[in-house]
Every structure is written in structure tokens, then in C-alpha cells.
Amino acid sequence: MPEYTALAVLSVLATVAAERFWLRTGIFRTAQYWAAMAIVFAFQVLVDGWLTKLSAPIVLYDDAQTLGVRWPWDIPVEDFLFGFSMVTLTLLLWVRRGRHEEGRTR
Template identity: 65%
Template sequence: MGEYTLFTIVAVLGVLAIEFFWLRTGILRTAQYWLSMALVFFFQIWVDGWLTKLSDPIVIYYPDQFSGIRFPFDIPIEDFGFGFAMVTLTLLTWHKLTHRRAE
């Protein structure tokens, strides 16, 4: 397993663990969260697809460092895991900090 794949799995599981065992904000159960993730992934597909297209890549991945699975537009699937982890952790933190101030 490549480092990028391993770090993606750790990032996704880490963020989920932070939500389920520490913050417990409940945002993963809301339609607003999933709508925001759909928007993030929509734009990520277009931008990341342009950056990683195999015909003329701007960003090049070392083949041994990721799973080799690319979908769609030649995007390594690990990019979606990191996108999920990054945006989710940001939203969790924002939610927790804004609700702490309101208490």
C-alpha cells in the first residue's frame, strides 16, 4: 500500500473518530453537510480532473505511492478521501467553535 493511500485512510478514519468520539457535533447526519460535500466534490472533479489528467498532467503522482485507481478524469481516488477529511474537519471545527460561543 502506497503512502498516499495509507495517509488518506488515516485522515478519513481520524476525522470520523474525532467526530464520533470527541466532538459529536452531529453534522454528518444533516442534509446541509451532504449538500456541501456534493458541491465540494463537484468542483473538485473539474479542478482535480484538469490538474491530474494523464494526457497533460500538471500534478504528477509517483505510481508506487497510491492505489493506481483513477476515477473520473484520471483523478486518483485518494484525492477524494483527502478532500472529504479536509472539508469535514474544517466544518466540524467551525461548528464546534461557533456553538461553543453561543453557549
């Protein structure tokens, strides 16, 4: 498996494991989380599509390090995996911190 792909998959697995076994916020069961992710991915398609379009790329990828699957508009699918991990881990930590702070003020 290409390195970028392997790291992207590993980032998703680590994020889901962090939620499942450590943070336990329950955000995967909320409609708010999935609505937020839909909004994030909509903007990711616009921005990442512009940055990675093959007709005039701003960001270049080593094709040997990716699966070579680009969808939509020439976006490497690995970018969506890293996007999921980055946004989800941020939200998980934010929710966990907020609950921790609530417990201290009571």
C-alpha cells in the same frame, strides 16, 4: 498499502473518529452537510480532473504510492479521501466553535 493511500485512509478514519468521540457535532446526520459535500466534490472533480489529467498533468503522482485507481478523468481516488477529510474537519471545527461561542454569549 502504498503510503499516499494509507495516509488518505488514515485521514478519513481520524476525521470520523474526531467527530464520533470528541467533537460530536452531529453534522453527518444533516442534509446540509451532505449537500455541501456534493457541491465540494463536483468542483473537486472539475479542478482535480484538470490538474491530474494524464494527457497533460500539472500535478504528478508517484504511481508506487497510490493504488493506481483513477476516476473520473484521471483523478487518483486518494484525492477524494483527503478532500473529504480536509473539508469535513474544517466544518466540524467551525460548527464546534460556533456552538462554543453561542454558549459564552448566553
